[in-house]
Amino acid sequence: MLPPLNRRHFLGATGLSAASLSALAIAAEEPRPIGASRPIVITSGGAQTAEIAMEMIKKGADPLDAVIAGVAIVEADPNEHSVGLGGTPNEDGVVELDAAVMHGKTHGGAGVAGLRNIVHPAAVARAVLKKTRHVLLVGDNALKFAREQGFPEADLTTEETRKAWLRWKEERLRGNRFPEPLALLDPTVRELATKPVHGTIHCSAIDTHGDMACVTTTSGLGYKVPGRVGDSPILGAGIYLDNTVGSCGSVGLGEVNLINCASYLVVENLRRGMKPKDAVVACCKRVVETSTLDPRFRDDHGRPNFNVNFYCLTKDGKFASANIHGPIRMTVHDGDSARSVDSATLFD
Numbered sequence: 001m002l003p004p005l006n007r008r009h010f011l012g013a014t015g016l017s018a019a020s021l022s023a024l025a026i027a028a029e030e031p032r033p034i035g036a037s038r039p040i041v042i043t044s045g046g047a048q049t050a051e052i053a054m055e056m057i058k059k060g061a062d063p064l065d066a067v068i069a070g071v072a073i074v075e076a077d078p079n080e081h082s083v084g085l086g087g088t089p090n091e092d093g094v095v096e097l098d099a100a101v102m103h104g105k106t107h108g109g110a111g112v113a114g115l116r117n118i119v120h121p122a123a124v125a126r127a128v129l130k131k132t133r134h135v136l137l138v139g140d141n142a143l144k145f146a147r148e149q150g151f152p153e154a155d156l157t158t159e160e161t162r163k164a165w166l167r168w169k170e171e172r173l174r175g176n177r178f179p180e181p182l183a184l185l186d187p188t189v190r191e192l193a194t195k196p197v198h199g200t201i202h203c204s205a206i207d208t209h210g211d212m213a214c215v216t217t218t219s220g221l222g223y224k225v226p227g228r229v230g231d232s233p234i235l236g237a238g239i240y241l242d243n244t245v246g247s248c249g250s251v252g253l254g255e256v257n258l259i260n261c262a263s264y265l266v267v268e269n270l271r272r273g274m275k276p277k278d279a280v281v282a283c284c285k286r287v288v289e290t291s292t293l294d295p296r297f298r299d300d301h302g303r304p305n306f307n308v309n310f311y312c313l314t315k316d317g318k319f320a321s322a323n324i325h326g327p328i329r330m331t332v333h334d335g336d337s338a339r340s341v342d343s344a345t346l347f348d
Contacts, residue, residue: 019152020076023120024069026149027130031060035209040317041067041333043203044251044309045074047340050203050333057207058335064103064213067203068122071217074201075120078158081192082199085119086158087219088192090226093165095156097121097219098233101129104212104243111233114139117153118146122217125233127151136233164192168223196222200232202239202249204313212315214239214247220254230254236264246270246315248280252308252323256291266312276320280310281344284322288346309343320344 016024041053053070057063075084082088089095099121100111110129113136115121124146128137137145147153157165167189170179182190200218207213216239218232231238231254238254240263241247248266250257257263262283269279287308292298299305309323311330321330321343329340 016072016076020072020119023123023151024072026123026151027127028065029062034058034060035207037206037208037210038317039206039208039335040313040319041070041203041205042311042313042319043070043201043331044249044311045071045201045203045331047331047338048073049201050331050338053203053205054333054335057205062213063205063207063211064101064126064215066207067205067213067215068101068126070203071122071201071215072120075122075217081161081197083201083217083219084121085154085156086161087156088197088222089157089161089165090228091223092226093157093162093169094226095219096226097217098229099125099215099217100233100235100239101125101215102213102235102239102241102247103129104241107243109135109235111136111235112138112142113229113233114227115142115146117143117156118151119154119156120151122215124151135235138229160186160189161192163189165223167193168196198222198253200251202251202311204241204247204249204311206313206317210315212241212243212247212313214241214249216249231257231262234258236261238263240264240267242267242271244315246313248310248312250308250310253306256287256297256306256308260287260290262287262308262310266310270312270314276312276314276318277322277344280312280320280322283310284308284324284346288324303347
């Protein structure tokens with residue numbers, strides 16, 4: 001459980017509220033003695049996510065609890081508009097969250113989709129894994145389950161995201177509505193209204209016993225159709241792990257990962273002997289090859305009109321990331337320090 005960290009120190013170091021800390025303790029494991037293996041954490045998020053996860057692993061926390069705590073700092077940040085509190089809402093102005101977890105030692109996995117009013121959907125996914133025989137809970141019943149387990153409810157919309165959603169909506173209702181001129185909007189609101197965030201946070205780890213775990217959490221596509229579910233909570237699509245081989249998580253347009261079982265493909269590439277970079281690049285190529293057959297997913301030149309990023313960690317601690325368009329970076333913590341690592345890219 002979270003007690004391997006000093007409670008007061010954890011609150012101060014992460015900026016998480018007492019309510020968040022209480023939520024992160026639900027269904028967490030007791031710590032166990034430190035093993036002899038070298039721990040590794042990778043994440044699509046920043047250094048703080050990696051550092052929190054690594055600190056917990058070094059204190060004996062289960063790797064699943066460690067990665068959930070790592071992404072929780074982003075879920076609870078109202079200025080991060082791709083996950084959790086302050087996430088970009090759907091077209092009705094409601095924040096709907098998706099998340100999934102996988103636990104290497106037990107090959108357990110679970111997810112939640114379309115979850116409202118809960119800051120930490122990744123922790124709810126862990127509760128589904130630990131407290132039920134099910135793998136996926138959705139919508140109102142996912143919220144009902146979270147309430148039963150003791151997760152506090154919160155309004156996930158911030159003033160910035162509300163104003164941005166309203167401007168986005170009124171722009172599409174011109175003739176009946178009069179949207180605020182863009183020049184008068186706060187820069188952050190203007191950016192959110194015109195370029196909605198489509199972000200996700202993934203984190204994978206190996207603990208000191210050589211066991212793995214991973215998590216993906218997201219608010220999904222900005223201004224999506226209510227009820228839309230992407231790849232993040234679907235095991236094998238946006239996240240997959242085999243404790244004997246490795247893990248993969250993805251960020252980007254979930255639809256193309258759903259129709260390609262993309263994260264499962266990366267792990268199977270590893271199983272067949274591919275190196276991590278080759279495994280994620282091959283998956284990017286497969287996704288482009290198949291998805292661009294559909295006119296929804298290609299531009300006028302036949303190239304992909306979407307982006308996806310893959311983050312891969314192997315059982316023996318090797319790692320790689322790859323994406324389709326433009327450079328991205330991955331954060332890696334090797335037990336000594338966190339650093340940023342370049343990804344492979346198909347198209348500049």
